[in-house]
Amino acid sequence: MDLGLRDKRAIITGATKGIGRQILELLIAEGCNVATCSRSIEAVEACIEKASTRKAQVFGDVCDIRDQEEYAAWIDKMVEQMDGVDIFIPNVSAGGGMDSEKNWWKNFEADVLGTVRGVEAVIPHMKENGGGAITMIGTTASLETFAGPQAYNALKASLYTYSKQLGQFHGADGIRCNIVSPGPIEFPGGSWDMIRDTIPKFYEKTLRDHPTGRLGKPQEVAKAVVFLSSPAASWCNGSNLVVDGGFTKGVHF
Amino acid sequence: MARREYKPVARVSEAVPGGTPVEHTPPPDDLGYDLIPKSRYTSEDYMRLEWERLWTKVWLLAGFAQDLEEPGDYICTEIGRESVIVVRQDDGGVKAFFNVCMHRGNRVVAEGIDNAETFKCSYHGWEYGRDGRFVNLPNGELFPQGKPCRGLVELPCAEWNSLVFFSLDKDVMSFEDYIADIAGHFEPYKFDRMVITRDATAEWACNWKASVDAFNETYHVAATHPQLLWYLNEMDVQIDCYERHSRYLVPFGVTSPRIQRAPEIPPPLKFMMTEAGLDPASYEGPVDGIRDIVQKHIRATAEAEGRDYSALNDDQLTDDYNYLVFPNLTFNTHADHLMLFRHRPHPTDPNRMFFDAWTIEYIVDEEALPTRRPRHKIIKDGDRSMGMVIDQDGGNLPKVQAGMNSAAYQGLWLGDLEVRIRHFHKVMDDYLAD
Numbered sequence: 001m002d003l004g005l006r007d008k009r010a011i012i013t014g015a016t017k018g019i020g021r022q023i024l025e026l027l028i029a030e031g032c033n034v035a036t037c038s039r040s041i042e043a044v045e046a047c048i049e050k051a052s053t054r055k056a057q058v059f060g061d062v063c064d065i066r067d068q069e070e071y072a073a074w075i076d077k078m079v080e081q082m083d084g085v086d087i088f089i090p091n092v093s094a095g096g097g098m099d100s101e102k103n104w105w106k107n108f109e110a111d112v113l114g115t116v117r118g119v120e121a122v123i124p125h126m127k128e129n130g131g132g133a134i135t136m137i138g139t140t141a142s143l144e145t146f147a148g149p150q151a152y153n154a155l156k157a158s159l160y161t162y163s164k165q166l167g168q169f170h171g172a173d174g175i176r177c178n179i180v181s182p183g184p185i186e187f188p189g190g191s192w193d194m195i196r197d198t199i200p201k202f203y204e205k206t207l208r209d210h211p212t213g214r215l216g217k218p219q220e221v222a223k224a225v226v227f228l229s230s231p232a233a234s235w236c237n238g239s240n241l242v243v244d245g246g247f248t249k250g251v252h253f
Numbered sequence: 254m255a256r257r258e259y260k261p262v263a264r265v266s267e268a269v270p271g272g273t274p275v276e277h278t279p280p281p282d283d284l285g286y287d288l289i290p291k292s293r294y295t296s297e298d299y300m301r302l303e304w305e306r307l308w309t310k311v312w313l314l315a316g317f318a319q320d321l322e323e324p325g326d327y328i329c330t331e332i333g334r335e336s337v338i339v340v341r342q343d344d345g346g347v348k349a350f351f352n353v354c355m356h357r358g359n360r361v362v363a364e365g366i367d368n369a370e371t372f373k374c375s376y377h378g379w380e381y382g383r384d385g386r387f388v389n390l391p392n393g394e395l396f397p398q399g400k401p402c403r404g405l406v407e408l409p410c411a412e413w414n415s416l417v418f419f420s421l422d423k424d425v426m427s428f429e430d431y432i433a434d435i436a437g438h439f440e441p442y443k444f445d446r447m448v449i450t451r452d453a454t455a456e457w458a459c460n461w462k463a464s465v466d467a468f469n470e471t472y473h474v475a476a477t478h479p480q481l482l483w484y485l486n487e488m489d490v491q492i493d494c495y496e497r498h499s500r501y502l503v504p505f506g507v508t509s510p511r512i513q514r515a516p517e518i519p520p521p522l523k524f525m526m527t528e529a530g531l532d533p534a535s536y537e538g539p540v541d542g543i544r545d546i547v548q549k550h551i552r553a554t555a556e557a558e559g560r561d562y563s564a565l566n567d568d569q570l571t572d573d574y575n576y577l578v579f580p581n582l583t584f585n586t587h588a589d590h591l592m593l594f595r596h597r598p599h600p601t602d603p604n605r606m607f608f609d610a611w612t613i614e615y616i617v618d619e620e621a622l623p624t625r626r627p628r629h630k631i632i633k634d635g636d637r638s639m640g641m642v643i644d645q646d647g648g649n650l651p652k653v654q655a656g657m658n659s660a661a662y663q664g665l666w667l668g669d670l671e672v673r674i675r676h677f678h679k680v681m682d683d684y685l686a687d
Contacts, residue, residue, distance in 0.1 A: 102534035
């Protein structure tokens with residue numbers, strides 16, 4: 001199956017490491033040019049140098065997506081450099097935490113506004129293009145109770161409603177919007193790597209709750225994100241794709 | 254293991270006035286790399302030699318002075334085949350005695366902490382005063398030969414930093430000489446202002462030295478305590494060896510060089526920040542900057558919170574200054590608490606030992622003070638947790654001892670991060686030599 005990604009142009013925030021990096025590399029492997037950002041210029045430069053291939057190019061610049069003006073300027077610059085944008089994946093998250101009210105502000109700023117502001121900036125370009133695809137990153141922690149009551153779970157939840165409505169609202173412009181719900185994903189240097197060492201009982205319980213007895217891999221999330229973002233998923237709009245190896249118990253009617 | 258480049262942890266370069274010395278005292282350079290024979294851990298002959306030349310010659314910990322507040326308060330503690338009573342005197346001093354009735358050899362009191370007007374033997378009622386002298390010998394007329402002695406047999410005794418020590422050797426060197434090269438190291442922590450919050454003893458199926466060893470090197474942290482890699486730097490430790498004691502200074506509040514990159518502030522560092530009064534969610538800096546801001550924050554807020562850390566340097570506000578006070582005491586000293594471990598040999602079996610763990614804490618909030626001293630808990634075969642880290646060590650040790658007894662095993666093959674173990678064996682050699 002051809003995903004139809006060759007020579008497309010994707011913008012993904014914060015993809016120099018982790019799951020985002022896997023999405024970026026997979027898009028590049030499919031021949032899609034990708035623009036990304038990081039708060040560290042060294043990380044962006046290293047990513048451009050390492051992940052670019054003869055088939056597709058990585059673009060990027062330093063950007064703190066929490067700064068509205070900086071974020072908007074970065075998107076404009078990336079659109080200009082790639083001469084348009086077909087795919088947008090708002091990937092930056094402030095992560096979990098229930099030790100301070102500050103977490104609510106941080107998740108609102110990074111997870112919610114980081115998505116909303118990006119979406120609003122790319123939509124005019126996509127309309128101009130005649131279409132595009134937005135793929136948001138949700139979490140199974142929004143779908144079912146998980147870990148503890150916290151801003152990450154609750155504010156990520158707002159993206160489900162937002163993404164569904166975007167798909168309806170902009171469907172006529174050829175813009176699709178979907179969301180992926182990854183379960184716990186483990187990789188060296190990731191949160192679950194740290195949880196395995198520092199909160200082993202919670203880690204082991206989470207592992208036991210997975211039918212396959214393991215956590216997900218970044219590549220497994222990346223494949224779902226790349227599919228939904230690709231022209232191959234042309235009839236997927238407003239969908240929520242749960243990528244959790246069967247971890248959650250809720251039935252998706 | 255492949256060596257990784259990493260930035261050394263910043264350390265204070267000099268002691269505060271009257272503070273714990275910080276200068277590096279490297280191990281003697283003639284310790285070599287020879288194998289340490291396993292028989293030291295497994296043989297009954299070596300155990301006998303230890304009894305004759307080590308345990309009966311050194312200074313040993315009895316307990317905490319806070320358990321000996323009033324005249325008549327006593328601690329009865331056991332070491333190997335001996336039992337010792339340490340008791341507060343009417344004049345405020347402290348004396349130690351063998352816990353043996355000189356009549357027929359009965360133990361006069363049971364192991365533990367209590368108060369007594371006199372010590373009365375349960376067998377025939379021979380009664381001794383707090384000063385050890387006979388108070389009453391029932392039906393003295395039955396002993397025309399007189400009394401066997403003046404009372405309980407007295408032992409040397411010393412108080413130091415709110416800890417009480419004794420020696421089974423009446424001719425032992427003075428306590429001051431014994432600890433001379435670490436004199437002044439603990440005083441800045443002011444153990445006298447800390448209260449006991451834990452008192453537990455576990456019986457472990459290993460030699461007592463295997464237990465000492467487990468706290469004398471940080472090389473095992475990665476495999477045994479992976480959670481600590483997100484909390485301390487086990488590779489960048491300052492190892493100092495003295496005449497018979499040793500220490501290492503372990504930076505807390507940082508991640509190990511084995512951690513490539515923390516995805517966010519690791520939970521134990523979040524906990525450290527919260528304990529210090531900082532909000533981890535508001536911290537925007539790098540993870541390796543946390544130790545520094547925690548130190549500065551504790552320093553800045555201590556006075557307002559009624560904490561006096563004036564005699565401690567900044568590193569002591571976060572780090573573990575870990576001492577071995579020879580032969581069998583592990584001190585994990587921190588600004589607001591001390592975790593003290595005592596590794597005691599089994600009376601007869603080189604494959605068993607007793608692990609005593611105390612915690613004392615500096616609690617300034619009156620309402621947070623424990624209402625009473627915690628009871629002494631006895632833990633057998635890990636039937637109760639002693640906390641994650643000790644459980645992890647205690648889980649290893651019986652397997653280590655079993656493996657040491659294997660025909661395949663020759664002895665300890667020690668690396669540079671384990672040099673305190675090598676130094677410890679060198680001191681053991683000096684004691685056990687003819």
